[in-house]
Amino acid sequence: MDVYYFSEQSHHPAWGNFDGMLRGDIPNKLGDPQVSSRLLNEYLDMYQLADQCGMNVMVNEHHIASTCMNNSITLTLAVLARITKNARLLGLGSIISNRPDPIRVAEEYSIVDSISGGRVDMGLVKGAGWELYASNANPVGGMDRLFEAHDLILAAMTRHEPFSWEGEHFQYRCVNLWPRPVQAPHPPVWFTGGSPGSARISAKYGYVNAAFLTGPGAIPTFQAYRETYKETFGKEAAPDRLAYLGMMACSRDKAQTERNVEAMLAYLASVARMRPAHVNPPGYSHHQANTEMMQTPPSAGGGPAGFASASPDDLAKAGIMFWGEPERIYDQIAAYNEMVGGFGHLLIMGQNAHQPYEDVRDSLEMFGEFVLPELAKIGTSATSTSKESVNA
Amino acid sequence: MYYPAALPKQITLSGLNIEYFDEGTGPVILYLHSNEGPNPDLALIQALTKTNRVVMPAMPGFGTSETASFIKTVDDLSYVALDLLEALDLNDVTVVGSSLGAWMAVELATKASPRIARLVLDNPLGLRFKTDPTEKQFPDIYQDLPAQWAGYFSASQPMDDRDWPSVERDIALRAARGREMFVKVGWSPYLNNPKLHGRVHRVTVPTLVLWGDQDKLANREYADAYVAALPNAELKVIAGAGHFAFLDKPEAVASAVLDFAGTKQNA
Incomplete structure (x- = not known):
């Protein structure tokens, strides 16, 4: 550990x-x-x-x-890239479902990875509900934006010829990341997942799944990760x-x-x-999850x-x-x-x-x-x- | 007030399965519902079907009507209402909308369908008149839990005290879907479409704007500005009604609609 x-x-x-x-x-x-x-x-x-x-x-x-x-993971990581020597530098996480410009996120992680000599761990998250009031990103469709931004960030880091992107949420004429990150093919990706459902998503990608302050709730969450990881990759996580x-x-x-x-x-x-x-x-x-929540009587804890x-x-x-x-x-x-x-x-x-x-x-x-x-x-x-x- | 079941009819509009209600005989009223979705049990709908054919779709994302990624705004929703007018070959239509539905009715009327004879806008949203960007046009209801929204909408039902764990699942699902769609189209710009200012000149049909004098979402100044923004509109104040005048004073709203449409009322 x-x-x-x-x-x-x-x-x-x-x-x-x-x-x-x-x-x-x-x-x-x-x-x-x-x-x-x-x-x-x-x-x-x-x-x-x-x-x-x-x-x-x-x-x-x-x-x-x-x-x-x-208020900026990469700004602080850039400082830490210079004043730390050996530490892995984990940003957990960048709220890419709310950011209008995922390429900016890719650029900033890339430069931190470059300055730090390849010490970055890249946490890409949906963010808490209250972040929507700060960014004004629409509460609906956050997961769709997260996955398109994720795909775009990884494409920017792993494709080494200029390319264009015309997705549903993001459009770019010219993606051409300078500098490339030091770690190949890209810095490790982390997701947050505090419930079995979200842990299964992390497991399908094989990414690190982090649970925050969930206490015993981590038992079913981690179990769901292990099950889905094994189903997906045919080996134990x-x-x-x-x-x-x-x-x-x-x-x-x-x-x-x-x-x-x-x-x-x-x-x-x-x-x-x-x-x-x-x-x-x-x-x-x-709305399916919200229906479940509405119909579940409130409980303590x-x-x-x-x-x-x-x-x-x-x-x-x-x-x-x-x-x-x-x-x-x-x-x-x-x-x-x-x-x-x-x-x-x-x-x-x-x-x-x-x-x-x-x-x-x-x-x-x-x-x-x-x-x-x-x-x-x-x-x-x-x-x-x-x-x-x-x-x- | 969420309806407990799917509306009786189904139609495909813009490639989406849409449920709708179509009852009564007489001149056609297209009713566009509020953010709480369509409900045939509403006293307003019951009153209007006595003398009129009332067509009421569950707009995409409300009730069990399908939605799609291309539905992002009230403007987008209004194209589905336009499809409905054409699919059912409705003519000489009185379009009545409440709150979000009234905004949708204005968006629909900017498309200038010859099928639309007149509009009744029951406490419309959709236009912002404030010019100072730090000044709110409407209180931000999204800062409150959905259970508290009723306090802004209704003068007669100030809080939503439904016991959700005990209601039928379909009602809860319709509520959850409707709330999601209301946030999707209302979040930003907040309950308005800035482009609409450049389009309202196209709403040339006679328009009646209703305003509940207990409205906590939009004030009298807003209602007056709305009337002034439309080429051919007049205001009628509904005494004792909140933003959901259709809920608080259904008889007064029904009577205003039928008077404006020139429909004889025998009741």
């Missing part, structure tokens, strides 16, 4: 002055540009530190949000086809653990702070918001947040890995909003020294995910 460090790059100092929705509604007058500047530079420092500690890095992208200031994102904060003592857990819980509580209508505007999900009232121990067991001293963290991750049947990439949300710089630095250094080498052994020998002691 390898590990990608990730931060949402929030502007959390603004949250204390606002009771409403942290995405869409929160006015940017509550964000201090000097604070943004300091935080964004700290976030880059943390990415650099993660690289130095032996981890890969992951960057995401949102808009109209105080929970994620990063290797662990590196599956990725899982959970929160992580490693600490040296009880006091630091308490601070970290508090910061993680505060982050978790912020997840639900969006307009209910923004989760699934009509057409974002297909489901998704990270459903975990808001759970205890830190329950959240560790569920794979939502891994916390504590290094040995405990290893045990939690290994147990979760075993519960969901094994995955090859752990994506750690390693900086959780209010968590201060010093605690993140300690967390990454301890995680890199004590946990990472043990996690590297998982999945390398047959199906071994047995717990091993960690010398912390």
Whole structure:
């Protein structure tokens, strides 16, 4: 198992002055540009530190949000391409169903792959429902746009003579990508898939499928991936086809653990702070799926918001947040890995909003020294995910 | 108010299987439904079929009518209505539309079919008159859950309190399809077609614009501007009605339609 460090790059100092929705509604007058500047530079420092500690890095992208200031994956990856040495650079993901210009996405990933010497992992996603309010892309037909943009981006990276594209959603007279990406035929593609249905789509392409904060929901999701992968390719899916994102904060003592857990819980509580209508505007999900949802009586739980009232121990067991001293963290991750049947990439949300710089630095250094080498052994020998002691 | 079943008749228009309702005898009314889809049980439809032949298609994407990737706008939908006029050989038609359907009726009338005698636009959408791009013409209902939309539409039914888990699956499916299509054609530009300003001069048939004085989506200023934009239109205010005047005050709307069409009312 390898590990990608990730931060949402929030502007959390603004949250204390606002009771409403942290995405869409929160006015940017509550964000201090000097604070943004300091935080964004700290976030880059943390990415650099993660690289130095032996981890890969992951960057995401949102808009109209105080929970994620990063509004361009490739812009930040371009910086990271220069200030990191060894890390894989995962963008997860570029919201290509909402972008009017997929070739621009191909160009930007290509230049990052070029500058980094071939370290890019290219996450191509549909994006959350509320992103439609930022991009104004039509909620209906997002999957069609995603797949045409995907086809076009890969064509741009793999065809080496100028060509034209006259698709349903995108038209270009001359596609001719300069520079070509370093990785051939193209950087690895990742999809997000938090449900069995979406995991099956990833599996048909053979792409890495990443589930975010789905907890035990990853069990059927990963199983669906493995089944479809085997049906499609006639062999078992290797662990590196599956990725899982959970929160992580490693600490040296009880006091630091308490601070970290508090910061993680505060982050978790912020997840639900969006307009209910923004989760699934009509057409974002297909009408058949929406019919199912309308006719399913509401139930408790489901998704990270459903975990808001759970205890830190329950959240560790569920794979939502891994916390504590290094040995405990290893045990939690290994147990979760075993519960969901094994995955090859752990994506750690390693900086959780209010968590201060010093605690993140300690967390990454301890995680890199004590946990990472043990996690590297998982999945390398047959199906071994047995717990091993960690010398912390 | 979503209808529980497919409309009784089927026809192929623009290569799509379209369900429709066609009942009553007398002068022809083509009724173009709102974003909640066609419903023969509506009091307005019941009233109009007493004296008229009422033809009411489920437009593509609504009810169980098929849709296709070439249907992206209300303008696109209006070509299917034009096909219907021709396929059924309807003449001297009074086209009545409600809300989204009224917008569709204007789009249809810009195609200047000689089959259309007059229009009744029940709280139309489709034109934007604001010139400041930061000023909203309509409140953005897509910022709210569909269950809350009824609060904008109806003065008599302010919230959609249907218990969806307990309704028949076909009703839920018709609702989900209709909501999807309403977002597809209404999302952007928001509930209007900028090109329509350059085409409305072609709507030369006599036009009656109805406006519910409790409309929370479009105000009186909007209704007046709409009337002024059309070459041959007049306004009638429906007291006590919201944006869905056909739902809130069906008798008043029916009476306005029949008066305007010169149909004798015996009831």
